Amino acid sequence: MILPHRKPSLRGLFESKGNLKELITVINDFLKYEMDISILPSGNAGLYMASYILKSFEKKKCENILVPDMGGWRGFLEYPKMFKFNVVKLKTNLGVVDPSTLEDVLRKNDIYALFLTTLGGYLVRQPMEEIKKVCEDMDVILVEDASGGVGGACGYGDIVVCSTGSPKIINCEYGGFIGINKKIGDLLRDNGKIDELKSLLKAFKVMNIYGLMKEEALNARKTYRRLVEYCNILKEELEGAYFRGKEGVCVFVEHEDPREVSKRVNEVIKLDNGKSFITKCPIYERILKKGIVLEMKKVDIHSLSTEDVYDIIDTLKKIL
Structure with a gap:
């Protein structure tokens, strides 16, 4: 049995160049909260930038990043360590976080941020609404990788990253994006880091495939x-x-x-x-x-x- 593999939208391939503002409007339409969106060459670049942003804030006592013990992305284990964070694994139910015990884990381990995928291992949706509330109550930053959950209920993170490589929901064979909410934007401004972030983002030069990305996002x-x-x-x-x-x-x-x-x-x-x-x-x-x-x-x-x-x-x- 031969199965057809995922390919980018034909219309998107014919009109691959597009308008960045239009693309950002479409992306924000399927995120739970409106974000300041930047297009990147990959989802991994998004995780790198998320870790950089966390390190940009005024020095905190806690340097601990919580990640699921399974069902996460390999970059969860790698990129925070590049910025001298300690990675702590959260015991899950086969990749699914239990919100009822999360608050206790966050407090006992002095957690600064939680990295999580919208779908644990692409297999099952996380209870993102409950997780978001616990993180807000505990003043913990939520970093959400929405690559597998785009098109469903996603975009609950303070920072949202997404791959648009292949084979993802937004399937462009290249690229990704990062979104930050108002809370993160304000923290960057308060710490005098917003211009530095903009300069760094320019280093991640992206070819114009905004038309293709928009068409895939619409689907x-x-x-x-x-x-x-x-x-x-x-x-x-x-x-x-x-x-x-x-x-x-x-x-x-x-x-x-x-x-x-x-x-x-x-x-x-x-x-x-x-x-x-x-x-x-x-x-x-x-x-x-x-x-x-x-x-x-x-x-x-x-x-x-x-x-x-x-x-x-x-x-x-x-x-x-």
Whole structure:
């Protein structure tokens, strides 16, 4: 079985150059709170800039950054350390943060900021509303990586970063953005760092693909909803699938021999660009359990019918 891989919008490719202000308007439309948006060459650049911004404020007693123990992005572990922050891992429920215990963790560990993905491991949505309230009450800065959650409820962070590389919801094969809310903007001004930030952002020169990014962003809600719909079908039908009834854009299926089952799936289900349809686990970026992740976000979801999804299920049932 050959599945079509995610490709950027054809209209966006034909009209790749565009107006930056129009793009920012579209991005802000799907974020929970309005942000001051800057376009960057990658999501990793966004995480670097987020760490730089945190270090720009007046020296605090706490230098601790909290990150999930699984389901985060590798950059959560790397970029804060470049700025001499201490990275503390938060025990989660398979990547999902429990808001009822978060306040106690923040207090006991003297946390300055929490780095979190909107979707834990692309598999399940975090309770972002509750997490945001706890962080506000505790005066902890929330840094949200919305790459997998764009098109759903996202944009709760004080700082929001997003990759628009491939294969993401906004799928441009390049780029990303960072957004800061008024609270962060005011802190930067109070510390005399706003001009320094603007100068640094100029170093991250980005080619004009604002038209492509805008077109992909306009499709984000439709793309996200379709991914969630198809992933829910897979979770209902496949034994060993996790997070039934929860929003996700990929599907984890538990298996005692990830290496062998990965090999067998790769033999019968392939993407037309030659890349694998699955990710072997345990892995920090997804989940620390034995099994495989069906990377539905890699598939050209708008070319896939419900019947195609059931064909995938029938094929997988013979293997799993």
